[in-house]
Amino acid sequence: MKISGLKPPHGWAVVAWDLAIVTLGVLFALVVQQWADERSADQRTEQAVRAIRAEVSNHYRSAIEWRVVEPCVLAQIDSLTSRVLNSGEHLDAAPIITEADDFNFVLRTPSKEYPRSSWDAATSEGLVARLDPSLRNELSAYYAQIDELNSMGRTNDTDTLGMNELGQALPLDASTRYAIVHELQNARGRSEYRDTISGQLINHMQKVRMVPPIGDARALTERYGTYRYCKAHRLPMRTFEQAMQSIPN
Numbered sequence: 001m002k003i004s005g006l007k008p009p010h011g012w013a014v015v016a017w018d019l020a021i022v023t024l025g026v027l028f029a030l031v032v033q034q035w036a037d038e039r040s041a042d043q044r045t046e047q048a049v050r051a052i053r054a055e056v057s058n059h060y061r062s063a064i065e066w067r068v069v070e071p072c073v074l075a076q077i078d079s080l081t082s083r084v085l086n087s088g089e090h091l092d093a094a095p096i097i098t099e100a101d102d103f104n105f106v107l108r109t110p111s112k113e114y115p116r117s118s119w120d121a122a123t124s125e126g127l128v129a130r131l132d133p134s135l136r137n138e139l140s141a142y143y144a145q146i147d148e149l150n151s152m153g154r155t156n157d158t159d160t161l162g163m164n165e166l167g168q169a170l171p172l173d174a175s176t177r178y179a180i181v182h183e184l185q186n187a188r189g190r191s192e193y194r195d196t197i198s199g200q201l202i203n204h205m206q207k208v209r210m211v212p213p214i215g216d217a218r219a220l221t222e223r224y225g226t227y228r229y230c231k232a233h234r235l236p237m238r239t240f241e242q243a244m245q246s247i248p249n
Contacts, residue, residue: 003014005056026246041130048127052139056205057212059146062112064217065224067243070195072230073109077188078167080107084180096167099225108229109161109191112153135208141249142204145197151226152190159187199247206246213245 046085092220103159119139122128128136141185163183170176218240230237 003039023119024133044125045127045130046120047120047133048122050123051202052122053210054144055115055118056170056210057216059114060205060212061217061220062114063108064138064202064214064240065110065112066198067195067239068193068221068240069110069226069230070191070238072226072235072237073191074188075108076107077184077191077233080163081181081184081188083166084172084177084187089178091166091168091170091172093169094166096164097229103225104164104167106161106166107160107187108226109156109160110224110226111157111160114149114153116143116150119143137203138208142201142208145201145204147200149194149197152194156187156190156194159183162202163187196247198247199245202244203246203249 080094083094086092096104096106097108098104119128128139131139166180167190172180204209221240228234
């Protein structure tokens, strides 16, 4: 049988019409599905931005705390350095302060981890690529600095615990004295750098309009142990107004 001999019962026009209807139906379904997918992606992107904003608010509170108490941290480090340099053959032991839950220290500093789970989730889901390029670039630089802060924070926590040895009357020869002073100056430099990054984080927040109200940051800082310790011992601190000032990136 030759194909050219075939003829639909109602003619080729009807077949063409049916085919056009089916094609249009498929195209319409694809358009509707694409619209639904796009709308779902937009909603998920909006949710991701809200989650990132909440995460940034958490960072802001920690950045404000550090900027407020950083002069106090430096004053403590300078005092410990002078103690080591002015001691004789044995260290003039620093007082070991004990707070609740048997927390002992000779150097009081904030200990904070800066979470980044919301940013990581948005990245893994491909939602970061949907952000406005300027917002995406600013947040990418922001979270790179968050990684720096977390790394320095872990080092700082370890070193701060180690400094409790300064509460003992350690024998001091020249090399031991130098090693202790060297570690204290490393801690000082790290504290100054953390302060700079904290100010730069605030600058990023301002650029992407994610600076939260200062109220929560102030209330929390005033409840934290480092602030209370510094205030009780009349050690220098920044005002909250000064701490809010950003540092250009």
